[in-house]
Every structure is written in C-alpha cells, then in structure tokens.
Amino acid sequence: MSTLERIARDNCSTRSRADASRLYLKPKAVGISDDGQGHLLSNSRRDTTNQVLSPNVTHLISLDGASSLPFSTRSPPRRAQPARTLASGGRGELDWDRAALLKLSDSVRTNLEHRRSVGPDIEKLSGFLEAALRDEEQQCGRPTLDIETIKYARLDKLLAEILQFAEKEKTKAAAACARGRPSMAGTGAAGTSCGGGGSSIRSDNFFPLQFRVLVSHVKNLWRAWRRRFREQYSMMDQNRCAALVQAGGRLKDVSFNTSAAYNLGMWQTKVGDPISELEGDLQFDPGHWWLNITCAERDGMVGSSLEMPTKGRYCITTLPLLTGQEEWIRDNTSKYVREGESRDMHIALISQVGRQIRVLRGYRLKSVLAPQAGVRYDGLFTIKQYGCKLDNKMNIYRIELTLERVPSPKVSLEDIGSIPRPSQLDDWNLYEKLEGDKIKLLRGETSYLDWKLRRQEEKTDREGWRRARLFRASASR
Template sequence: MASGKSQLSNRVRVSRLNNVEKREESTSGFDEDFILELSDSIRESLDRGEIGPRWEEAMGFLAAAFRDEANKEPLMDLATIERGRLDRLVADITDPDKRPMDEPDRYARDVRLAERLEWRWRSRFRERYFSIQSSRYLKLPKTGRLKGVERDFEVNNPGEEWRIKGTTRFQAIDRDAAFKPGHWWLNLACAQRDGIVDNPRETPTVGRFGGDTLPLLTGEEFEDPVLKDTTTYIRNGGLADMHVSLITKVGTVMRVLRGHNLNSPFAPRYGVRYDGLYKLAQYGQRFYEKMKTDRMFLILERVKTQPPIEDFEMVPRPSQIDDWGLYSQYAEEQVKKRLGDKGFLN
C-alpha cells in the first residue's frame, strides 16, 4: 500500500487515492478549490440525511491525510485545513445529529476515522486548531468576503445596510468571466464592489462593466403555472419603489440577483445570488386607493441558453453559510460598537 507521504505529495492534487495529478501553483501543495468543493459536497449530503455520491472519494482523502499524520513532517498544514473547511467536514461527519438515515455498513468505521484524524490535528496544532473560526472571523473584513465594505448606519432597509469603503480600489475584471449563475455575495454592497451593480440599493442598475442588472431583494415572486421558466414579481410601496425606469427596458435581457428576504421559491437561503439572465417581458404599475400603496409587477422570462436554475439552487453552500454566520456575528459587533448594547437590543 502506498504511504500517506506519497499520496499527499506537496506537488500533487489529491482527488482519489489512486488518481493524482501534478500541480505546481499551490504553495501548500494541495488544490484547495478541489478540497473545498469536496468538503461542501459531503456536508450538503449530510444535511440532507445521506452520504452522497462522493463519500468514498472523501473518505479516501481523509484516510490518506490520517496516514500522513504518522510522518515526521506531515504535509497537511493548518492553512489548507482552514481554507478547505476540513475542520468543519470532520466535525459534521462525527456529529450524531447528522447521521444519515440509511447508514452504510462502513459508516461507523468512517466516523471513527474522522474522529481519529480530528484528534491528530488537535494534538499537532493545539490552540491554533481551536482558533480556526476566530481566524476566519478576523480575516472576513480584511481579505475575506467583506473586504472593502463597511456598515452604513444611515440606512436601515434590509440588505442595504452596507456600503463600499471610500478607499476601495476596483479591479479590472472581465464581466463575463467573473459573473456566472450561482455567484454569491453576503450583501448588495459586496456585489457592487465586484462590479455587477453600481450601487448598494435595491434598484435597477448598470454594472461597472456594462449590462442591466435587476436586484430582487424584497417583494414576492411566483412561478407561472403554465409557462416554464417564467415568473411574476410583485413589489408594494411608494412611487419611488416602482422602478419606473423599467418601462423603457421591456424586452431587454438583464442579469437578475435574488436576496434571501425575497419571498420566492428561488430565493437563496442567505445573502445575494446571481441567478442568470432574464428577459423583462412586461412591466405594470397601479395605485391602490384603499391601501394607499403602489404596486409594481414584472413578468420575467429566463433565457434558455444557460444552465437551469436547479444547477445552483444549493447556493449558498456549507462553506458560504459558515461565512454568513461570521458575517452576522460581525454585523452585530459593529452595531454594538456604534450604539452600545442598549442600542443593539432596541
């Protein structure tokens, strides 16, 4: 049997125990994007009460990592564990509340492997292992998903409480390469930072690299019972909330962002997600005298030459949900610093 040292070579990408390929780019020696994808896949499956199709692949990777721990200088470093969410993966595997409904014969053995690997990591890294979440929290506003964004205490609208810092420098990126359906942000200010919208408000906008974008953060959206890939969006409010400029955009294809406060079967669980291209097929607006409110309705038709929305409905994925938890904690701390505990409770 090959040793853990050979299977976790610092010049390979680990995918399966017997399927490795050379890799030069990663300073840690591992394809961290691959590891994160594998970790997210298993954690998603456990959340559904099953082991999923990549279980054997993941356990092969963890077995190789465990064998490597017997070496004098193990190759797995703490940075790879942190970025690949391997600490969260082994914690989920050993969590009795996440046991699959139909346990395979090997499951108890695999749980034991995860427990032993977790113990090895705790013994080797000691307090640094227990501080991984604190490390992620500290990095969130500096190099993480909140980089270049700060709280705007002058705004209270859901999803609009953040803004880009005045010192933020925008990167020149290719719009088409940067924004694929399923792209996810913590809030609309983060989306503005990356250039898909030009302000952090729930209003039709043109991104920094061109193209119309329609954020749907609040309101209601319904699937058409007859027409596939067609939805009706409804928004109540004052005249300023009616997006009157969309009258001139009927027939236009635009990018649609959905937020978690949107009442829609397609809304993400948390944050803001780019859901692809839609054609604005119809715009309507009416004032209701009895309710003293305006109502806007839009009919949106999803462009068919793109992946179905089912392909990324799982977004945000477990690692992104981890970041959402840190973001919520950070947001609370920002309010407490500004307003104090009494202001936060009010």
C-alpha cells in the same frame, strides 16, 4: 629431504586442514547477531511484504494527480527520502489540492444536511481520511497537511458535522428501537438493527460497516489535529472572521456605516472610476455570490446599494430583487410582486420590456428561488410584462413583473439553486456575527437586541412562507 623442505610441507598441510574446517562451519544465524543488523533486515523484509499485500497502501498509491481526488503522491528524490518513508514502501509526500478538498467538503456537508447521507463522494472521503491519517502517522513528525489548508477547505467543519450526524442518527435509531419500530436512514447511510424485538440495542448495528469505519477515521483525525494544532484549531473561526475584512476577503473595501438611511444593510463602499476587474474580464457567471448588495456595488455589478434597477460600468441594466414576493409560474418564468410607494415601482423598467437584464436575488425575497443567505446573481432574464397599479383605498402602489430566464450554457438552474454552499454559509454566519458585534459596540446593547429580534422574526416569516408555497406546489402536482 632437507630440514627446510620438511618445515614447508608441514605448514602447507596445516593450512589445508584449516581451510577445509572453515568450509564445513555452520553459518551463524542472522537473527541473533550481536549488532542487531540481521534482525533489522529480517523485520524490513517482513514489513515490505506486508506493505505490498496491504490493500490500503495499494489504494493510496493508485491515487494520482490526474484524477479529481483531493491529493496526489509526490515522490521526493530518493536521496532526500527519510528512512521511515523508504521502509514503508517508498511512498512520497502527499500533495494536497485545496480546491478539490473544498469541493469535497461542500459536497459531503450538503448531502448530510439535505439527504441524510454522505452522498456519492463517500469513496473519495474515505480515501482522504485514510491518507490524512497515514500522513499524520508516517511523516516522521512533519505531516504535510497544514493548518491553512484545513482552514481554507473547512475540514474542521466537515469532521464536526460528520460526528454530529452520526450521533444524531444513532439517537434516532435508539429511540426507534426502544419503541419497537426500527428506522432506516433515507439514503442508505445508516441502518438500524434491534436485537430481541427492541429490548436489546446494539449501537454497532446502527450503521453499515463502511460508515462505521469512516466515523472511526474521523474521530482519530479530529483527535490528531487537535493534539497537533492545539489552540490554533479551536480559533480558526476567529481567524476566518478577521480575514473577511482583509485584502482578498469578502468584505474588502467595504466599511460599516451606522448612519445608513436604507434598511437593506449598514455597509458602504467607495466606488472607484476604473472598471471592476470582475466586470472587465466578464467573470460574472450565474451563481456569483456576495454577502450583501454593497459588495456587489464594489465589484461593479450594480451602481447603487439601493433596491432599484441600475446600470453597471458596462451599461448593463441589473435589477436586484431583495424584498417583495416572487411566484414561480412555470419552468423558466416567474412573476415578481412588490408593494410600496411610487418611487419603489421601478418605472424605468417600462423601457426595458422585451429586453434582457441581469437579475440578483437576495435572501430576504420571499421566493422559492431566493438564496438561503446573501445576494446571488441568477443570470439574464427577459422582461416579458410590466404592470403597475394604485390601490386608492390604501394609497399603495403594486408592481408586477413577469420575468423569463434565459438558459445559460455554463450553469444549470439546479446548480444556481445550490448556492450558497456550506463554506459560503460559514462566511455568512461570521458576517452576521461581525455586524452584530459592530451594532453592539457603536449603538449599544438595546439596538443590538432589537436588530437580533428583527432578524429572527424575518427568518421565521420567510421559512413559514417557503414551507407553505412548497406544500401548495406539491399538493397541486
């Protein structure tokens, strides 16, 4: 064998031994790699498993835009997704529905005030709170829920009222336990448990688990919004008040007038010749609501801000019931009574007996059907009877109108009675504050105090009258 062949054979055997030794080497553990990539991969695998098994994530993914829920998942292109979103299960951004959020907020706030409960929308509310908290935590510092959506849907009011309700119910329950008489919330939102016959009180037993979790989410979301928006969050009411008089606001094209001769308000508007957009599209559905009668005049519903029957721009007679009294006779029939001078007797309605007219009700009307604030369109009514007589001793006229409501296929009487909603009452409170500030600025502190005292006396009188009528009605039944 030549020297060259011997060298080639030795090299071949050396390579074979080296390859064999590499085949039997033990693989290096991924978790202790120097660059940390193996550890990140292991964590990513474990996070993905946790996300799949998490019931919360499954619940959020199942929320789609086809439902009436206030948000839906919106997946951006995969290339545009941040790494954190992909690592958390691939969920896209949330697409918030302002109208649905406002409806949810109004529903929950109404139930808290009248039924001492979150109401039937507790599942929707819980889903929203979970989604909003996850949005605050997992959007890489860029949450999708902005301040304008919170302001429009009154979400700041919703969180505040839930916290106030929980604190009030806890105080009541603690007092009941201290007296040895556990109390229960009327609709099952809260329950009380006193340990040791009332001697030991545990605040975590005042509410069921679902409500305690909900309140915890509310607190965390409230803190997150205050931390993110800072002074913008605390100044939302000021911004809402400024928006009332801007284009699209409830007081657009309406100005304050301190020299108004009538006592129903101090606002005026310039009525133009063109037909109102609302009336032109026949969008005056029962339940339409205004801050005052002047706003209804601006939209063409009535022809004057005075309390008198007028015809709108489509020659439909509208009767505003802003003062006086109204007795509910039966299902759709009521009797309106008003006393005053001859000019207040609506003589023109004699020719409307048997015909249908539109009826507005104002908050100053003493009636169980009157709105809590502002002026509301209650639909079409038929004038069944008109009567007017003079008290010679007092020289006072008295009008009696029997009105029968025409059933509406669009809105029920119960739905009309729920208006104004909490979000509309928010605007009403801002409107009253705005009017008070204008009176103080233009007429002085004395006029402002007189106006405020008169408003409070009227409110107390109306509430007393309403309680008496409701008590009398319940006693008769």
